[in-house]
Amino acid sequence: MSFKIPADLQYTKSHEWIRIEGDEALVGITDYAQNTLGDVVFVDLKEVGTTLAAEDTFGAIESVKAASDLFLPVDGEIIAVNSEVVDEPELINSDPYSDGWLVKIRLSAGSVGALMSADAYQKYLDSLDH
Amino acid sequence: MGAETLARTPLYGRHVALGARMVPFGGWEMPVQYSGIVDEHHAVRKAAGLFDISHMGEVYVGGRDALAFLQHICTQDVATIGPGQANYSLLCYPSGGIVDDIFIYNLVDEYLVVVNASNIAKDVAWMRQNAEGFEVTIDDASARMAMLALQGPLAEAILTEAADVDVVALPFHAVTRGALFENIPALIARTGYTGEDGFELFVGNGYAESLWDQLLLIGAEHGLKPCGLGARDSLRFEACLALYGHEIADTINPYEAKLGWVVKLAKGDFVGAEALRQIKAQGVARKLVGFEMVGRGIARGEYEIRSVDGAPAGLVTTGMPAPTLGKNLGLGLVPAALSAEGSEFDVVVREKPIRARVVKTPFYRPQYKK
Numbered sequence: 001m002s003f004k005i006p007a008d009l010q011y012t013k014s015h016e017w018i019r020i021e022g023d024e025a026l027v028g029i030t031d032y033a034q035n036t037l038g039d040v041v042f043v044d045l046k047e048v049g050t051t052l053a054a055e056d057t058f059g060a061i062e063s064v065k066a067a068s069d070l071f072l073p074v075d076g077e078i079i080a081v082n083s084e085v086v087d088e089p090e091l092i093n094s095d096p097y098s099d100g101w102l103v104k105i106r107l108s109a110g111s112v113g114a115l116m117s118a119d120a121y122q123k124y125l126d127s128l129d130h
Numbered sequence: 131m132g133a134e135t136l137a138r139t140p141l142y143g144r145h146v147a148l149g150a151r152m153v154p155f156g157g158w159e160m161p162v163q164y165s166g167i168v169d170e171h172h173a174v175r176k177a178a179g180l181f182d183i184s185h186m187g188e189v190y191v192g193g194r195d196a197l198a199f200l201q202h203i204c205t206q207d208v209a210t211i212g213p214g215q216a217n218y219s220l221l222c223y224p225s226g227g228i229v230d231d232i233f234i235y236n237l238v239d240e241y242l243v244v245v246n247a248s249n250i251a252k253d254v255a256w257m258r259q260n261a262e263g264f265e266v267t268i269d270d271a272s273a274r275m276a277m278l279a280l281q282g283p284l285a286e287a288i289l290t291e292a293a294d295v296d297v298v299a300l301p302f303h304a305v306t307r308g309a310l311f312e313n314i315p316a317l318i319a320r321t322g323y324t325g326e327d328g329f330e331l332f333v334g335n336g337y338a339e340s341l342w343d344q345l346l347l348i349g350a351e352h353g354l355k356p357c358g359l360g361a362r363d364s365l366r367f368e369a370c371l372a373l374y375g376h377e378i379a380d381t382i383n384p385y386e387a388k389l390g391w392v393v394k395l396a397k398g399d400f401v402g403a404e405a406l407r408q409i410k411a412q413g414v415a416r417k418l419v420g421f422e423m424v425g426r427g428i429a430r431g432e433y434e435i436r437s438v439d440g441a442p443a444g445l446v447t448t449g450m451p452a453p454t455l456g457k458n459l460g461l462g463l464v465p466a467a468l469s470a471e472g473s474e475f476d477v478v479v480r481e482k483p484i485r486a487r488v489v490k491t492p493f494y495r496p497q498y499k500k
Contacts, residue, residue: 001149036151038360039168041451042428042458044480060480062428064167064450065360067480 003031003125006097010073011121014055017097018073018115020107027073028101029061029092032125037063040089045070045103051077054113058103061092074113076105139184140276140338148356156248158185161358170361171453174324177353178282180345181362183330184338187250187272189257192240195264200234200241203260203401205384207394213238216303216319220384220392221256222402226409227380228387229256231372235305235319242317242332244277246374260401276338280345281328281365283497284352289329291348293318297329302500311344323362325369325496368452368494370420370461376431376447377418377461385414386463388491416444417469420491421460427477427484429460434478438485443468443475452493459493460486 009017015033019026034040045059052058052072059070081103085091092100116124136159145152150161161182163170173179191200200208206219213236221229230249235242245253254270261268280289289297295308297318305319310331317332333341346354363373372378377387384393384406393406423429429449437443449460460477468475471490476483 038151038163039166044427062451064171064364064453065162067428067430 001035003035004097005030005118005122005125007118009097010115010117011124012071012073012113012115013124014071016071016073018113020074023107024079025074025076025105025107026101027058027103027105028096029070030121031096034093034096034100037061037068038065039063040092043085043089043092043102045081045086046078048078048081051108054111061089070102072105072113073115074105075108075111077108078103079106080104137185139182140335141182141184141342144339144342145182145356150356150358153359155359156185156246158247160185161356163358163360164356167358167360167364168453170355170357171364173353173355174282174326174357174361174365175454176283177355178280178284178288178328178349179324179355179357179361180342180349181279181281181357182276182338182342183279183362184276184335185247186277187245187247187253187270188275188277188332189243189245189254190240190269190271191243191257191266192269193264193266195266196241199261199264199266200243201397201400202264203257204232204234205393205400205402205406206234207397208234208241209397211236214304214306216305216321218392220378220389221253222384222406223380224402224405226383226402226405228378228382228384229253229380231374231378231389233321235317237305237307237317249374274335276333276335276341278331278333278338278341278345279322279324279328279362280331280349280354281322281324282326282354284349284354285326285328286499288345288349288352288354289318292345302498310341314341316341320499323371324365325371325492325494326365327497327499363448364450364453367448367450367459367461368454368492369496370492370494373448382463383409383414385409386416386418388418413466415466416463417466418447418461419464419469419473419488420493421462421475421477421486422489423458423460423477423484424474424487425484427479427482428458429462429477429479429484429486435462435464435486436476436478436483437468438474438476440476440483446477449477454494457493459489461491464488
């Protein structure tokens with residue numbers, strides 16, 4: 001099965017994507033992640049103003065079957081949450097890279113995170129098949 | 131556990147070809163979903179679904195003392211399961227804790243006992259261990275038998291096209307031998323685990339693929355869909371049917387699990403009877419209840435339950451959004467004092483207490499054809 005992996009984003013091993021523009025970034029989950037979760041029915045995001053380190057939990061996403069934690073790709077402060085996905089969690093299934101974004105963060109000074117390019121993420125997904 | 135150590139049913143290739151997502155379950159590599167849990171769930175409530183449940187165990191119990199032996203190890207009064215009938219039962223430890231929940235089919239000349247996939251070895255060992263003094267044969271047929279569940283309001287119409295016996299006349303909890311698609315010898319039972327009318331079909335492994343393919347082919351015009359374990363769980367949960375490892379365990383007794391109706395103390399002595407008699411006489415300290423989330427959050431199995439003033443009170447056994455009802459519901463074990471309808475407690479969701487309220491069970495009233 002092939003999944004959409006936009007070339008202009010960066011990715012984590014826990015299947016979040018991040019779009020960094022200056023000192024701000026949008027964060028969501030990948031097409032692979034939404035497909036693996038199945039029907040998303042509930043999103044629980046931490047509040048605006050919360051400061052977190054890379055790999056800290058910034059919320060959870062739930063399907064009929066299971067709850068999965070969301071991990072922040074880099075250090076930063078949540079400056080916006082997508083209220084539309086809170087009201088319509090199915091947006092994460094239908095459009096994980098655009099309407100289904102989850103939080104906007106302001107990167108901490110010297111922010112770090114273990115990020116992969118689209119190519120590296122594709123190779124990582126391939127490795128999960130085996 | 132690595133995939134290479136998981137057992138596969140004879141339909142493994144069919145699941146992969148249909149694009150099912152395969153997951154480990156009870157030592158087996160099983161399909162959790164095909165088109166999606168919610169889609170499959172609705173198909174079973176409105177039309178029909180086909181499940182591969184070949185991972186379940188089948189044990190034939192025969193011999194002169196078969197009935198006496200089953201009476202000895204089961205809580206149910208097996209003598210009331212007439213020829214061609216089936217019923218639910220429990221196997222209990224002497225302490226009253228539950229070994230497993232089982233289905234017993236009276237096949238006239240022998241009994242067929244269906245056990246949970248993860249418990250096959252344990253249950254067969256338990257049976258053998260308790261067979262001393264009885265003239266019985268215990269034949270574990272699990273490895274050579276496949277089991278399919280055809281469930282939903284249109285299951286009867288689909289099976290009518292496939293079977294050489296009158297399945298319309300087959301009552302709830304009845305079982306018969308017959309042929310499917312002319313040349314597939316099968317045991318056909320009006321049983322299931324979804325809260326809908328439907329059938330469970332037992333065939334030899336060699337017939338499984340042919341039966342699966344042909345049922346999906348003739349069922350397509352009735353809206354039949356292949357369904358995975360995800361929908362099986364959400365369907366049984368709405369109907370409040372117990373699941374081993376969740377509502378049923380060796381640490382939970384039948385009265386706590388609301389399964390007292392399966393314990394027939396009047397039938398005479400059986401393994402666990404003495405303890406169960408005492409438990410019933412004393413009354414239970416905790417009870418299984420159904421609850422609805424009042425606050426925003428989804429309860430999941432093993433989440434902690436606290437009283438509204440924060441004291442530890444129990445555990446969620448199963449919780450999820452109920453697709454038919456559109457609510458976040460749960461089953462949990464709570465102190466008897468918190469078990470009345472309308473009682474409130476908190477479910478701890480990611481360290482936050484979220485309010486829940488006890489509601490009537492089952493959440494979804496089963497639509498069995500009786």
